[in-house]
Structures are given as structure tokens and as C-alpha cells.
Amino acid sequence: MAKAERNREDQDILEYRDLMMPPERYEDGFDLKTIIGAFFIGFIMMPGSIYLGLVAGQTMGPAAEWVTIILFTEVARRSFVTLKRQQIYMMYYVAGSLSGMMGGLALGGGPFAGLIWNQFLIRTGAAASFAKEIPNWVTPQPQQLTEIGRTFFHRDWLPAIGILVLTQILSRLSWFGGGYALFRVTSDYEKLAFPMAPVAAMGAMALAESSSKDETWRWRVFSIGSMIGISFGALYIGLPTISGLVLVKPIYILPIPWIDFTQSIERFLPAATLGIGTSLGALLTGFVLPFWVVVGGFVAVVGTAIVNPVLYKTGVLHTWQPGMETISTQFANSLDFWLSFGIGIAVAIACDGFYRIAKALREDSRGSGKVPTRTWATPEGRGDFRIGIALGLYVLSTLGYILLCRKLVPAFPLAFVIFFGFVYTPIESYINARMVGMTGQFFGIPYVRQATFILSGYKGVAIWFAPIPLGNYGSLAQKFRELELTGNRITSMVKAEVLTFPLIMVCSLLFWSYIWGLAEIPSVMYPYAQKFWHFIAMQECLWYSSTTEHGSTMFMEAIKPTIIGTGFATGIVGLVIFSVLRWPTLFIYGFIRGFGNMPHFLLPEIFGALLGRYYFEKRFGQKEWRQYAPVLAAGFACGMGLISMIAIAAALIKQSIAQLPY
Numbered sequence: 001m002a003k004a005e006r007n008r009e010d011q012d013i014l015e016y017r018d019l020m021m022p023p024e025r026y027e028d029g030f031d032l033k034t035i036i037g038a039f040f041i042g043f044i045m046m047p048g049s050i051y052l053g054l055v056a057g058q059t060m061g062p063a064a065e066w067v068t069i070i071l072f073t074e075v076a077r078r079s080f081v082t083l084k085r086q087q088i089y090m091m092y093y094v095a096g097s098l099s100g101m102m103g104g105l106a107l108g109g110g111p112f113a114g115l116i117w118n119q120f121l122i123r124t125g126a127a128a129s130f131a132k133e134i135p136n137w138v139t140p141q142p143q144q145l146t147e148i149g150r151t152f153f154h155r156d157w158l159p160a161i162g163i164l165v166l167t168q169i170l171s172r173l174s175w176f177g178g179g180y181a182l183f184r185v186t187s188d189y190e191k192l193a194f195p196m197a198p199v200a201a202m203g204a205m206a207l208a209e210s211s212s213k214d215e216t217w218r219w220r221v222f223s224i225g226s227m228i229g230i231s232f233g234a235l236y237i238g239l240p241t242i243s244g245l246v247l248v249k250p251i252y253i254l255p256i257p258w259i260d261f262t263q264s265i266e267r268f269l270p271a272a273t274l275g276i277g278t279s280l281g282a283l284l285t286g287f288v289l290p291f292w293v294v295v296g297g298f299v300a301v302v303g304t305a306i307v308n309p310v311l312y313k314t315g316v317l318h319t320w321q322p323g324m325e326t327i328s329t330q331f332a333n334s335l336d337f338w339l340s341f342g343i344g345i346a347v348a349i350a351c352d353g354f355y356r357i358a359k360a361l362r363e364d365s366r367g368s369g370k371v372p373t374r375t376w377a378t379p380e381g382r383g384d385f386r387i388g389i390a391l392g393l394y395v396l397s398t399l400g401y402i403l404l405c406r407k408l409v410p411a412f413p414l415a416f417v418i419f420f421g422f423v424y425t426p427i428e429s430y431i432n433a434r435m436v437g438m439t440g441q442f443f444g445i446p447y448v449r450q451a452t453f454i455l456s457g458y459k460g461v462a463i464w465f466a467p468i469p470l471g472n473y474g475s476l477a478q479k480f481r482e483l484e485l486t487g488n489r490i491t492s493m494v495k496a497e498v499l500t501f502p503l504i505m506v507c508s509l510l511f512w513s514y515i516w517g518l519a520e521i522p523s524v525m526y527p528y529a530q531k532f533w534h535f536i537a538m539q540e541c542l543w544y545s546s547t548t549e550h551g552s553t554m555f556m557e558a559i560k561p562t563i564i565g566t567g568f569a570t571g572i573v574g575l576v577i578f579s580v581l582r583w584p585t586l587f588i589y590g591f592i593r594g595f596g597n598m599p600h601f602l603l604p605e606i607f608g609a610l611l612g613r614y615y616f617e618k619r620f621g622q623k624e625w626r627q628y629a630p631v632l633a634a635g636f637a638c639g640m641g642l643i644s645m646i647a648i649a650a651a652l653i654k655q656s657i658a659q660l661p662y
Helices: 002-009 011-017 032-056 062-078 085-098 112-121 142-148 155-189 197-212 217-246 280-288 291-313 326-364 387-408 414-439 448-455 476-485 490-518 527-545 561-581 585-594 602-620 622-658
Strands: 258-260 275-277
Touching: 032 062, 032 085, 032 490, 062 085, 085 476, 085 490, 112 155, 112 490, 112 527, 142 155, 155 387, 155 414, 155 476, 155 490, 197 476, 197 622, 217 280, 217 622, 275 602, 280 602, 280 622, 291 326, 291 585, 291 602, 326 414, 326 561, 326 585, 387 414, 414 448, 414 476, 414 585, 476 490, 561 585, 602 622
Parallel strands: none
Antiparallel strands: 258 275
């Protein structure tokens, strides 16, 4: 009976998980072709990624991943060689590893991008009051930088480079161990759906069919998605980029990334945000995500639009001022209410997950004679290893972080570092793994690191640059699920990481040294960096100065225990009500995902979800459409990537011509 009740409760999750099942046989996708692809990405794609980030503030993203795959697929076809889906996905994985980017800074090109930012930060006026307190393992002092010039090949850079290499090693051990353990819990045992995992997996399968000339519906749907991506990308990315090369002001058909109506509604909905995301990708995401996840998110943003004015009228949202646009409004509301409320909600999610695991373990251990629906058993041939080894890797790397942090910043309370490594990071990672597994979307608690540093009583700025064992590895569980769906052994990822680590370090050092040597960063040569880096530096320095003797402490009041308790109670009550009424479990997780967030991208998502459910499902059939949607989204990303590469090539050619003296 317990088993039947649990199956009914999880039916809405399992129906999405069953749309794509792993193959019966697992193979090693890492081979010579993958190695060649990795070198191609490192030496050809990485310079473009660096340039695009400095000039336009954009990431290559799907451009590096899908363009590399298409190129190698076409070369293989003309060489009468077939690429398997395992090999294609490993190229996709390696490309993503080598073309990552640092958040709002739009810094691509590997780990040395961080040192480029540090050398700029220490020389800005915003950091003048505490620049001398920044240690040499972060960056040389301004006077040293002036003397040695724009190069990393100097002994003054050795401490910073040494710490960089060491933290990169610890980071890989930490995320691999933690990510694998979370995958075993959320995917193998809890059987969560991971609705976004089939996007990359089915894209790899479609291109594998093209390589083997055994084309099915996947290749046709992928091609349709690619043409949609190319057509939309030409207007959304191509036209602004190309026109910006020849005109004073680029031509935008659609504003990027959204149309903002926040200031237009402030008279009757004060402190609320409203906008519409202009990327077609959000609509396709609505095709892929479980319907009730999107509906829950939409209901939440509508509720937020109603709650925010009420909170403003009652004085809870007191930081918001008329005239603020979306980002400022969201930031102000977060400080006053949603940061603390979100922490409470996140704790409720964690408690729900721990309760479900404990309940399942108790029921499966009763020995009813039936095969339990959840098991720790792993598929034969997947290349798994004992979960204790994964946890051991995480513990080892975390201890390394703690010792390194203690050595570099001995004045910072050790208890906080231990808490981050062994309590907070595992809990937040599990919360996020469940959110990714249920909704396909990332979830994290903002400003925890900043609040802890401020509330700790520590004085100084070194801790802001120290390698703290604070991470969120929940999203990496999806990477292992993608690996499983494409029939790759776990050992394929291990081999890929062993290859990409030295490759990314060498390529990052070489290309950043070369580009930095050409011109100062930022400068007129790099418009995005010149425009935004000073603003970002001022924001960062506000945080850093908060732990100095006379620094700002405005964020100390952002953590409100009463509101945290309200958020926790709201989450628990909502989960209980939905469980008792047997409503879709995914709705409450979608609701949690959307509550307090901007509606800008959820509006296109709900339109896509409704279009998929009430038009495409009726036309093609429910099961068929749910299989088509991830392939269509993968094709769209590929088409957008192709346009991005063309735009990058044109920009690089223009930049090269502009440097010629004749």
C-alpha cells in the first residue's frame, strides 16, 4: 500500500523521467576524436570567447559546443567515419568546460580571466582606500604591475598563479565528488525527472544519427529547431553585431534581454517588476519543462506582483523608490524581504527532501517481499564507483580548502570556514539538486557569503579573495544524468577532466597574456569592459569595504530571522497541503522557483507551456510532443550558436583591420 501511495505521489515526476531512458549498453565516449576536439576548442574557440566577452559582454555558450560538434560531424562524414552519441556528447561536455564565463563580468577564457580582473580591480579608484591590504597571492600591487608591464611571465605573479592552480585542483575534486554523490541520491535513488537533461542528450543523438546516415525523426526535428535558431539569431544577435561594426549605434529589432515595463506600472503596482524576455529560447524552455512547473512559476510571479505593493504599503519594502527599473527594484526588494524569505523556503525544500528520503528508506526496509521502487543499485557497465569514494574526494578537497584558507587568512574565524565546507555547501547543493531534478532550473540562496563575512566580525579585505569552501554543486547532478542518457561511462568524464585541466590552464595563460599584451584591459579596444567594469568594481568594492574599520554595513540588516521563519512555514505548509490534496508535486516546486523572482522570462515560458500542451500535444500526441520538445530546443541552441560564431568572426576581422596602420 505504501508503495502504491508513493507511486501516485511521484507519478507527475516519473512520467517526465520515462520520456527518455538510458541505453542498455554503456561505452567510453572519450577517445582520440574527443581529444582532437578539445584542442580545437582550446586553441580556436577560446580566443573568440575572450574577445566576445570583452567587446560585447556575451558568452559563446552554445556556439562553442554545437559548432564544434557540427564541424567534427561533417568532417567525420566526409572521412567515412561514424561518430557515436557517446563521443558527440563528450565533445559537448568538453566544449562547455572550456568556454565557461565569469558571471556579470562576461570574462571567458579560463581561470586566468580572474587574474586579469584582479589586476584591474586593485588599480581602480574604488579600491584606493584598501588596495594595500590586498595580498600578493591575489595580484601584485599597482606599483609592481606598472614596473613589470602587461605580462604574467614575471616572478611577482608566482604567488597568485600558484594559488590559482591549487584552487583549480581542489575545485575539480570537490565538484566531482559532491556532484556524483548528489546524482546517486537524486537520480538513482529518488528517481527525479531532470527535465532539461534530455536537451543535450537528444541533441547528441540527433547528430549521431546524421553522422551514421541513419536519420530518424530526431534529425528532422533538430534541423527544424536549427533553422528557427538561425532565423531568430540573425535578427536577435547577428543584426546588432554586424550593424555595430559599420554604424555608430547598432540596430536592434528586439531589445536585449527584455522589454522593461517596471517604471510604467509603478503608479498602481509600486515595488513590483514587469517585463517580457525577448529571447525565443525562453518560449522553447516552456516547451521542455514539465507543465506544472511552469504553471507554478507563473502563479508565483503573479502572486509576487500582488504581494510586493502590499509589502510596500505596509513599510516592509522600504528601500524601493519610484523611478527604479527592474534590476534596482529586484535588488532593493531582495534586501528588504525576499532574501530572508528565500532562505526560509530553501530550508523547507531541504527538509522535504530529507523527509522523503527517510520515508523511502523506512518503507523499503520493511521487507514486504516486493521490489522497492527506489534502490541504490547502479546499472551494469555505467562505470560507477562506491559513493564513499565520492564523499571522500569531497571531504579531502574541503579539508584542503580549510587548511589553505587558514594559512592565507589566519584572522578569519575557522568555525565559519568549517561550517561552509561541511554543513552549508552540502545542504544548499542538495536543495539545488532537487530543484534541478524537479524543475530543471537552478536555485541558490543569494548573499550568504557576503552576509557571513560581514557578520563574522572580521576586519580586512583578504577574506573576500580567499578560497572559501562555499559552492553549489547541485546542478552538476544533471551533468551525470546527461552522461547516463547518452550511454557514457562515468569514467569518460574522469578522463575528460584529466585532459581539460592542463589544456585550459595552458590555453588560458597563453591567450590572456597575448590579448593583454595587445592593449590595456579595459580600454577603448574593448567597449563592454570599458563601459561596465568600473561600475562592477564600485559595486564589489562596496562589499569589500564593509569589513574594513569604517566600511558600509547596510547588508547586515538584510538577514531577518522573523521573515526567514515565515518563509520556512510557508514552504512547509504549501508542501503539506499539496501532498494531502494530491495536487501535482511539480506545481509547488515551480511555485517556489518563481516566488519573489522577475516575471520577464516566466511570461514567455508560460506561453510556450500552454502552446505545447493545448496545441502541439493535441496535434502530435502527448508522448510524441514531449519527445520532440527537447530535440527542438537543442536544435534552436545550435542555430543560435552558428549565428553567434558568424558574428564573432565578423567582429574579429573588423577588429584586426582596425589595428592596421594602412
